Amino acid sequence: MLNIVLFGPPGAGKGTQSQNLINKYALVHLSTGDILRGEISSGTSLGLAAKKLMDEGLLVPDEVVIGMISNKLDQNQDAKGFIFDGFPRTVAQAEALDQLLVSKQSAISGMIALEVDQEELEKRLLARGKESGRPDDQNPEIIKKRVQEYTSKTAQVANYYQAQNKFYTVKGIGSIEGIFENIAKVVEKLG
Numbered sequence: 001m002l003n004i005v006l007f008g009p010p011g012a013g014k015g016t017q018s019q020n021l022i023n024k025y026a027l028v029h030l031s032t033g034d035i036l037r038g039e040i041s042s043g044t045s046l047g048l049a050a051k052k053l054m055d056e057g058l059l060v061p062d063e064v065v066i067g068m069i070s071n072k073l074d075q076n077q078d079a080k081g082f083i084f085d086g087f088p089r090t091v092a093q094a095e096a097l098d099q100l101l102v103s104k105q106s107a108i109s110g111m112i113a114l115e116v117d118q119e120e121l122e123k124r125l126l127a128r129g130k131e132s133g134r135p136d137d138q139n140p141e142i143i144k145k146r147v148q149e150y151t152s153k154t155a156q157v158a159n160y161y162q163a164q165n166k167f168y169t170v171k172g173i174g175s176i177e178g179i180f181e182n183i184a185k186v187v188e189k190l191g
Contacts, residue, residue: 001106002027002081002191005088005161008114009150010143011124012172013179014085017114020180021083025187028076031085035068036060054136057145059089059153066096073104081109090153094160109190111161112183114172121147 002025006014018029036054039047050060065087073082088094101107116124122143129137136142161167168186172179 001079001109002187003084003101003106003109004081004187004190005084005108005111006114007111007154007158008116008172009121010137010146011121011128012114012116013124013176014114016176017180017183018083018085020176021183021187024184025080025191027081027083028072028079029083029085030069030072030087032060032065032068032087033085035065035072039068055142057136057142057149059149062090062093062096065093066100069097070100073100084108088157089150091156091160094157108161108164108166110166110168110186111158112186113158113167113169114179115169116172118147120173 004021004027006018006021008014015031018031021027022029036047036050040051040054041047046064050064053060069084069087076082084097088097098108122140125137125143126140128134129139136146158167168189170179170182170186
């Protein structure tokens with residue numbers, strides 16, 4: 001089973017590249033953002049609490065996210081593999097994900113990190129906010145806070161996977177096709 005953590009700050013292109021990975025490798029996309037937005041649009045109590053945190057640029061508690069991921073894994077037992085998009089963001093989450101996957105006789109194959117500089121991220125997120133109407137992508141201060149939160153909390157996750165020889169970087173600037181070509185080269189090594 002091919003299990004990939006697609007890593008990168010908000011606006012790095014994870015959603016776009018996840019779709020390319022899904023199309024090429026028939027993987028199931030597990031985006032914590034999509035899962036949480038689904039809860040929000042359904043108006044669940046979890047969704048409402050998550051919306052408040054997300055609107056402030058904060059993260060949702062780990063146990064909630066792990067529970068949702070476990071349910072998604074169970075719903076897709078015949079999958080060729082999964083793309084974890086937006087998760088894990090902390091070492092505790094990475095450890096919890098590893099434990100969850102071991103309990104399901106699986107493991108992370110590798111983490112692929114999309115690298116994009118701060119200025120480009122802000123430009124992309126503001127453009128996305130205009131197109132999508134997402135409030136967390138329309139306020140430059142919230143965008144900066146989200147990118148800072150990502151940077152401060154996730155650097156250790158890269159080290160965690162690096163210690164397992166499962167960490168790969170891909171430059172996230174250039175054409176979508178060119179970036180995906182470089183991602184596919186990494187995936188071929190993992191498969």
